[in-house]
Amino acid sequence: MAVDLSMPILVVDDYKTMIRIIRNLLKQLGFDDVDDAADGTEALEKMKSRRYGLVISDWNMEPMTGYELLKQVRGDDRLGRTPFIMITAESKTENVIAAKKAGVNNYIVKPFNAATLKAKIDSVFGE
Amino acid sequence: MGRARATGRIKPVIDYLGRDNAGEKVNPDDVLELSRRMADAVTDQIARHGEEMHREFSEIISHLDVMRLEIARLKAGEASQQLPVAGGDLRSVVAATEEASHSIMAAAEDVMNDAPTDPEAYRAFVEEKMLTIFEACSFQDLAGQRIARVAETLDFLELRLRRFAEHFSCAEDAAMEDETEKARALRREELILHGPSDDGISQDDIDALFS
Numbered sequence: 001m002a003v004d005l006s007m008p009i010l011v012v013d014d015y016k017t018m019i020r021i022i023r024n025l026l027k028q029l030g031f032d033d034v035d036d037a038a039d040g041t042e043a044l045e046k047m048k049s050r051r052y053g054l055v056i057s058d059w060n061m062e063p064m065t066g067y068e069l070l071k072q073v074r075g076d077d078r079l080g081r082t083p084f085i086m087i088t089a090e091s092k093t094e095n096v097i098a099a100k101k102a103g104v105n106n107y108i109v110k111p112f113n114a115a116t117l118k119a120k121i122d123s124v125f126g127e
Numbered sequence: 128m129g130r131a132r133a134t135g136r137i138k139p140v141i142d143y144l145g146r147d148n149a150g151e152k153v154n155p156d157d158v159l160e161l162s163r164r165m166a167d168a169v170t171d172q173i174a175r176h177g178e179e180m181h182r183e184f185s186e187i188i189s190h191l192d193v194m195r196l197e198i199a200r201l202k203a204g205e206a207s208q209q210l211p212v213a214g215g216d217l218r219s220v221v222a223a224t225e226e227a228s229h230s231i232m233a234a235a236e237d238v239m240n241d242a243p244t245d246p247e248a249y250r251a252f253v254e255e256k257m258l259t260i261f262e263a264c265s266f267q268d269l270a271g272q273r274i275a276r277v278a279e280t281l282d283f284l285e286l287r288l289r290r291f292a293e294h295f296s297c298a299e300d301a302a303m304e305d306e307t308e309k310a311r312a313l314r315r316e317e318l319i320l321h322g323p324s325d326d327g328i329s330q331d332d333i334d335a336l337f338s
Binding site: 107 | 258264265267
């Protein structure tokens, strides 16, 4: 499956700088339709009103963490199949395994670079 | 009051000794009476001071018990885990900011030093360097999380030290953890358990888990 550069992507992070960085990296990779949310609750609201081709989320956010968002998305019939990448500082093995069990498609540890982001997006879409 | 009583008992003795007693014979009964009065006075003083000393020592022991308890809490509780983590966090922040500054300056210098000949190639070159700058700026997120954790540790220490001070200025105020502190402790625990970690697994290890 080829990566659709026109697909809308939702970036979820409580650090505005991080959102800006990911947004710019995605733009450099050719993705122009990038939306953002400051935590899981806001992301879920946005996902209910728009169908995103990919969600890229941080883990540590309040009130709803990225992990909780992932579980909510996977438990939702309509949103359940949305590709989901976690980009986070959470590099403990148990957290990675928990995210994998919850259905995350890929996992990127901060700090990361554009090449890693591209590789993981390609991997999620089977390229 | 004890001193006045003791002084009253030995006053006749002092008066006797103060007189010109030259040529007088010393009566053994007087010597015995003198000894008895002196012994009574000293015993009275010792008993009185003993009570005061006992009370003072009890208070000191009580303060020391509180201090020992607080130190034990600091040692066995979160502080022993938080302080090394806070130190590591600050060192990581220093290293990350240094590395990011170096990357950003290096990218800027590369752009400044390049002599453009082919506009397309130059555009691609500048875009590549801009990408490097964006990547380098991601240090802010991790540094922010680490500094937030250090701030929590400092808050924790401030609370404990304030409690120490309160114990020594008001010994009876031994109020322990209230609900607010319990909530803060829970949040601190979450911060310790989550966020950037120096002993986490690498991206390669994670990729292996997903392959």
